[in-house]
Amino acid sequence: MGRAPCCDKANVKKGPWSPEEDAKLKSYIDHHGTGGNWIALPHKIGLKRCGKSCRLRWLNYLRPNIKHGGFSEEEDNVICSLFLNIGSRWSIIAAQLPGRTDNDIKNYWNTKLKKKLIAKQQKEQGGSVFKQEMKRESENFTASEAAVNPILYWPEVPVPIAPLFLDDHQQAKTNRTNPGHPFDISTTQNRFATSNSMNSASGTYSELLPNTFDGFKNYTIELGEIVYNTPREVDGLEDFSGVEMVNYGSSGSGTRSGESTNWGDIKSLVYSSMVSNNDAEDSKYFGLQ
DNA sequence: AACCAAGTCAACCGCATTCAG
DNA sequence: CCTGAATGCGGTTGACTTGGT
CATH class of the missing domain: 1.10.10.60 (Homeodomain-like)
Incomplete structure (x- = not known):
C-alpha cells in the first residue's frame, strides 16, 4: 500500500x-x-x-523581498564555496543569500554557474578540471568527503557565515566584542603561532561557538591535514586581515598557542559534525536554518 | 518562415523529518 | 512513546524561450 x-x-x-x-x-x-x-x-x-x-x-x-536573476560575483562565490563545503544543500546555501530561494540557486547552479566555473578553470588549467568534475560527479561525493579531499574545482573563497572561535580554554570571551571585525577578535593573550603548519594533528575542542552565542556545546573535531595560517604582527599589533578563523588553544598536549586556520576547513568539519549529530539547534546559531 | 536543439526555470514528485494529538 | 499528518527538501520534469540553420 x-x-x-x-x-x-x-x-x-x-x-x-x-x-x-x-x-x-x-x-x-x-x-x-x-x-x-x-x-x-x-x-x-x-x-x-x-x-x-x-x-x-x-x-x-x-513573499516579499524575493530577488530573481542577476546573481552578483559575490553571490557566485558564496554559492561555489558552500557547494564545495556542504554539497547540494540548497536551503542552507539560500539561507546565506538574502532574497534568494533554494529553487533559484539550484536552477542557477545547474544551468549556468557550474558551466561558468568549469569554463573558467579549463581556461586557467588547460582542461584538467573538466575531467576532475566528471570524476567527482560519478563518485557521488559527500560534504565530509569534500572536506577531507579538497580537490578544488573553483577558487576557494572564504565565506564568513558567522564568526567562529575555537577555544579549548574558554579564554577572554568577554573581550571579544569588537563589532567592526568580522571575526570579533580581541584578547590579551599572545596568539602568534611559532609554526605555520600543523599537519596530522587531531584535536579535541571543548568549545565551538559564534560570538553571539552564549551556550556551550562539545564537539570533537579531527583536524587531520589542516594547514594553519597565522596572524601577522604589524607595528607590534596583531593584524588579522585575511585570517578567517582563530584557534585559541594554548596548552595541553599539542600546544598550539595562537594558531589561526582556514575557515573553509573548519567550516566543513563543523557542518559534518552537525550533520552527523543531527544538531539542528546549533545549526540555527550558524545561520544554517 | 519553419524547424530543431539547447537552455531556462517554474512547478511537481516523493522521501525524510518534524510536529501534534 | 506511538502514529499519522504536515512540512521541508532536493531531484526531476516538461513547458516555454532562445538561438542557430
Whole structure:
C-alpha cells in the first residue's frame, strides 16, 4: 500500500499560476498569514490548488523581498564555496543569500554557474578540471568527503557565515566584542603561532561557538591535514586581515598557542559534525536554518 | 518562415523529518 | 512513546524561450 496523497489529485489544478491565483494567495496571506496549515489554506481561499503548491508559490515568488536573476560575483562565490563545503544543500546555501530561494540557486547552479566555473578553470588549467568534475560527479561525493579531499574545482573563497572561535580554554570571551571585525577578535593573550603548519594533528575542542552565542556545546573535531595560517604582527599589533578563523588553544598536549586556520576547513568539519549529530539547534546559531 | 536543439526555470514528485494529538 | 499528518527538501520534469540553420 502506497503513501496517501497529500490532496485530492483529481480536483486540484496543476501547472503555472495565473495572476488571479497569485493575487488571491498573496492577499490572503498578507492579511491572515498562512495560519500554520498549508493544506487547509487553498480551501479557505477558494483555490483549486494543492497546499504544497501554494506553499511553494508563496516561498519562491510571492513573499516579499524575493530577488530573481542577476546573481552578483559575490553571490557566485558564496554559492561555489558552500557547494564545495556542504554539497547540494540548497536551503542552507539560500539561507546565506538574502532574497534568494533554494529553487533559484539550484536552477542557477545547474544551468549556468557550474558551466561558468568549469569554463573558467579549463581556461586557467588547460582542461584538467573538466575531467576532475566528471570524476567527482560519478563518485557521488559527500560534504565530509569534500572536506577531507579538497580537490578544488573553483577558487576557494572564504565565506564568513558567522564568526567562529575555537577555544579549548574558554579564554577572554568577554573581550571579544569588537563589532567592526568580522571575526570579533580581541584578547590579551599572545596568539602568534611559532609554526605555520600543523599537519596530522587531531584535536579535541571543548568549545565551538559564534560570538553571539552564549551556550556551550562539545564537539570533537579531527583536524587531520589542516594547514594553519597565522596572524601577522604589524607595528607590534596583531593584524588579522585575511585570517578567517582563530584557534585559541594554548596548552595541553599539542600546544598550539595562537594558531589561526582556514575557515573553509573548519567550516566543513563543523557542518559534518552537525550533520552527523543531527544538531539542528546549533545549526540555527550558524545561520544554517 | 519553419524547424530543431539547447537552455531556462517554474512547478511537481516523493522521501525524510518534524510536529501534534 | 506511538502514529499519522504536515512540512521541508532536493531531484526531476516538461513547458516555454532562445538561438542557430
